[in-house]
Amino acid sequence: MSTQLPTGTLASAPPPTGLTPAVEARGVGKVFTTRAGAVTALENVHLTVAPGEFVSLIGPSGCGKSTLLRLVADLDAPTSGELSVFGKAPRVARENQDYGIAFQQAGLLPWRTVRANIELPLELHGVGRAGRAARATELLELVGLPDFAGHFPHQLSGGMQQRVAIARALAEQPSLLLMDEPFGALDEMTRERMNLELIGIWNRTKTTVVFVTHSIPEAVFLSTRVVVMSARPGRISKVVDIDLPQPRTADTRETARYFELVTQVREALRRHESEAPLPADRIRAEGLA
Amino acid sequence: MTTRPSPARWAAPLRRGAIGAAALVLACALWELYKLVGPDTGAHLFGASVLPRADARSMPHVWDVVARMGTPESSAAGSPSVGAAMLQACWFTLRVSIAGWLAGVVGGFALAVVMHGSRMAEAAVYPWVVLSQTVPLIALAPLVVGWGGKIHVGEFVWERWMSVALIASYLAFFPVAVGALRGLQSPQQAHVELFRAQAASPWRTFWSLRLPASVPYVLPALRLGAATAVVGAVVAEVSTGTKGGIGRLIIAYAQSASGDPAKPWAAIVAAGALGLVAAGLVTLLGLGLGRYRIAEVS
Numbered sequence: 001m002s003t004q005l006p007t008g009t010l011a012s013a014p015p016p017t018g019l020t021p022a023v024e025a026r027g028v029g030k031v032f033t034t035r036a037g038a039v040t041a042l043e044n045v046h047l048t049v050a051p052g053e054f055v056s057l058i059g060p061s062g063c064g065k066s067t068l069l070r071l072v073a074d075l076d077a078p079t080s081g082e083l084s085v086f087g088k089a090p091r092v093a094r095e096n097q098d099y100g101i102a103f104q105q106a107g108l109l110p111w112r113t114v115r116a117n118i119e120l121p122l123e124l125h126g127v128g129r130a131g132r133a134a135r136a137t138e139l140l141e142l143v144g145l146p147d148f149a150g151h152f153p154h155q156l157s158g159g160m161q162q163r164v165a166i167a168r169a170l171a172e173q174p175s176l177l178l179m180d181e182p183f184g185a186l187d188e189m190t191r192e193r194m195n196l197e198l199i200g201i202w203n204r205t206k207t208t209v210v211f212v213t214h215s216i217p218e219a220v221f222l223s224t225r226v227v228v229m230s231a232r233p234g235r236i237s238k239v240v241d242i243d244l245p246q247p248r249t250a251d252t253r254e255t256a257r258y259f260e261l262v263t264q265v266r267e268a269l270r271r272h273e274s275e276a277p278l279p280a281d282r283i284r285a286e287g288l289a
Numbered sequence: 290m291t292t293r294p295s296p297a298r299w300a301a302p303l304r305r306g307a308i309g310a311a312a313l314v315l316a317c318a319l320w321e322l323y324k325l326v327g328p329d330t331g332a333h334l335f336g337a338s339v340l341p342r343a344d345a346r347s348m349p350h351v352w353d354v355v356a357r358m359g360t361p362e363s364s365a366a367g368s369p370s371v372g373a374a375m376l377q378a379c380w381f382t383l384r385v386s387i388a389g390w391l392a393g394v395v396g397g398f399a400l401a402v403v404m405h406g407s408r409m410a411e412a413a414v415y416p417w418v419v420l421s422q423t424v425p426l427i428a429l430a431p432l433v434v435g436w437g438g439k440i441h442v443g444e445f446v447w448e449r450w451m452s453v454a455l456i457a458s459y460l461a462f463f464p465v466a467v468g469a470l471r472g473l474q475s476p477q478q479a480h481v482e483l484f485r486a487q488a489a490s491p492w493r494t495f496w497s498l499r500l501p502a503s504v505p506y507v508l509p510a511l512r513l514g515a516a517t518a519v520v521g522a523v524v525a526e527v528s529t530g531t532k533g534g535i536g537r538l539i540i541a542y543a544q545s546a547s548g549d550p551a552k553p554w555a556a557i558v559a560a561g562a563l564g565l566v567a568a569g570l571v572t573l574l575g576l577g578l579g580r581y582r583i584a585e586v587s
Contacts, residue, residue: 075482095488107479111501111581124487124497152580 020087022176022208023049023072028081030067030234040233041067045081047227047236051175054202054209056219056226058265064234065212069180072210073101086175097125099176100169104184106161108153114164115140115149121171139167142201159190166198170205177209184214195221196250203247216269220244220261221253228268238268317351324348349551354558357551371552375538375559379566382522382534385450386567389457390518394511396458397465404466405473405499415470422463426521430456430528453525453534460521461514468510472503504581511574515567523560535560 030042042064049055057065070076071083074090085093093099100121108117118139119132127135140146143163153161162182169177183191199222202209213219219226223242230237242261244252252258327343341347349357358372369377400418404411433455437447476498484494526536539560542553575582 073486075485094486097488099486101483101486103479103482105477105479107477107483109480109498109501111504120497121487124484124489124493 020051021048021084022051022053022086023047023210024082024084024087025068025071026082028068028071028078028083030064030071030076031079042071042078043233043235045234045236049208049210051208052206053225054211054223056211056213056223057229058213058216058219058226059229059234059237059269060231062234063229063231065229066180067234068229069178069210069212073099073178093176097121097172098174099178100172100174101178102162102165102169102180102182104181106153106158106165108161108164108168110153112152113149114145114151114153114156117153117164118167118171120168125172135171136167139170142170142204143167143197157190159186159194162186162194163197166201170201170207173205173207175208177207179209179211181212181214183218191215191218192253198222199248216262216265217253220258220265221248226261226265228265237271240265240268320348320351324350346547346550349554353551354554357549358555371542371555375535375556378533378535378538379559379563382519382526382536382560383563383567385454385526385534386457386515386518386522386563388451389454389522390461390515390567391458392454393458393461393463393514393518394465397462397510397514398469398507400462400466401469401473404470411470418463418466421459426456426460426524427528429459430525433525434529449529449531450533452529453522453531456525456529457518457521461518464510464513464517465507468506468513469503472506472510473499475499475506476502501581504578508571508575508578508582512568512571515571516564519560519564519567523563535563 025045025047028042028045028047029040032039032041041062045064045068047055047068057068059065067076071078072085072090074094083090086098088096088098108114109120112120115133115136118136122132122135136149137146140149143166145160145163145167148156148160153164156164162185166179166182169179183194186194195218202222209222211219211222220242221244226240226242227236228238228240229235240261244255244257244261324343327340327348329342329344331338331342331347332340358375359370361368362371362374400414404414404418430452434449434452437449437452437455440447473495480498480502481494484498489497522534523536523539525531526534527540531537535556539553539556542556546553
């Protein structure tokens with residue numbers, strides 16, 4: 001697919017027909033059947049993500065935000081409602097490689113070098129050696145690791161590993177990037193730096209991003225919309241539009257509007273926290289998180 | 290690059306070698322120490338022997354055993370030295386063991402792949418794999434020789450050493466089957482989901498994820514398999530009456546135990562050394578696979 005792409009070009013594949021949403025969920029629900037009984041992880045979720053948006057899902061443990069992402073990625077199937085990715089069933093989107101995905105654990109293969117890890121998706125889909133090498137070089141530049149191409153994952157810090165994982169997710173220029181708390185295991189300083197890098201990558205590639213996080217500042221800083229979710233059962237409680245100007249820079253974090261929006265999201269989260277049911281219930285629901 | 294051979298890369302194997310040599314010296318020292326302090330007639334408690342005899346007939350000196358290797362096997366003219374006879378027998382047994390090991394590795398790995406293929410296959414096969422190791426080898430040997438004797442396919446004739454190799458493979462396949470199964474099942478959930486997200490076929494997932502991930506489990510299993518293949522070959526030589534190998538030599542030398550105690554001990558030492566050599570050869574296989582062995586399980 002991307003073999004003839006001139007080096008240095010990082011534009012994502014053209015968004016499929018203007019009006020088709022990147023992700024569309026209509027009344028999506030997910031019930032897990034466990035030995036202890038049925039647990040509702042998601043209930044009646046309606047969400048539309050337009051191409052080019054950066055949407056964060058935020059909420060307490062057990063609110064089903066990761067579950068929703070996994071449904072979009074077709075790593076799990078919804079038990080009710082309809083879900084489409086670029087107008088297609090999630091399974092078809094997965095098979096067409098419409099999305100790239102990054103998890104909280106970088107999940108790099110320890111026996112592959114950084115370069116070979118980035119090339120993995122291309123290799124799995126039959127891109128030739130030269131095409132793979134050119135693309136990997138490009139991506140190493142993009143995530144700022146050109147000097148580490150020959151290193152093995154265990155020789156890198158957590159932040160660097162996560163950057164490799166992001167490069168891998170971007171390898172096939174997906175129109176949709178799914179990220180499940182990719183910076184959750186990093187310290188606050190590294191996380192802020194990674195946020196800056198991610199927003200830079202998003203500015204350059206204009207990929208649609210669905211981003212799961214626990215961190216309010218991270219969600220506000222990165223997103224065009226923040227979807228606040230509540231637990232037991234997992235559902236969307238509020239959507240906050242983030243009207244901070246683009247492109248976002250380190251200074252964005254110091255504007256008054258930024259703090260206002262952080263407060264707005266925090267209050268939306270707190271409102272539902274106060275309605276939290278019994279602790280026993282919480283323990284069970286958090287087992288899902 | 291950091292993968293370039295450096296002194297540090299050789300330090301660990303050297304240290305392991307030194308520890309191994311030290312362990313050997315210690316074993317010899319303990320042997321001699323017991324000879325020094327142990328009662329010549331052993332010790333008995335209510336008629337049961339609790340301490341072995343330490344006399345020269347039961348426990349020859351280490352140096353006597355070593356010296357015996359350099360002297361002729363028997364008083365007959367032109368008789369080779371015990372050491373030469375041992376080397377020849379070891380070479381025979383080693384080749385048979387390698388054949389058995391190879392057959393065991395192929396069989397064990399195939400079983401692991403089948404068991405990994407479906408939960409039902411695992412539930413059906415795994416108990417039999419474990420059960421197989423409870424069948425005494427000695428009971429099996431005559432059966433295998435009997436079956437082999439009936440095989441005539443064109444020019445192909447089943448030879449006695451093949452029965453020995455087959456019995457050796459019966460021991461060798463077990464650690465390989467168990468180790469490979471654990472290895473194939475070892476990839477983390479995150480890695481499996483990554484391959485699923487890439488819509489990778491089961492075959493690609495096997496080749497690019499499960500197989501490389503299994504290396505740290507398979508290599509120790511191969512080493513263990515090599516050692517058990519040698520044990521299997523030696524026992525099979527004895528119980529099938531196969532000539533030419535170290536198993537036969539142990540039996541033959543044991544007959545002179547009373548008059549020439551160092552001679553059977555020399556054969557036993559040779560059999561032990563053979564197992565070490567076989568396991569060592571397999572270790573060489575792992576040298577090129579360093580990148581897959583970041584977390585080796587042993």
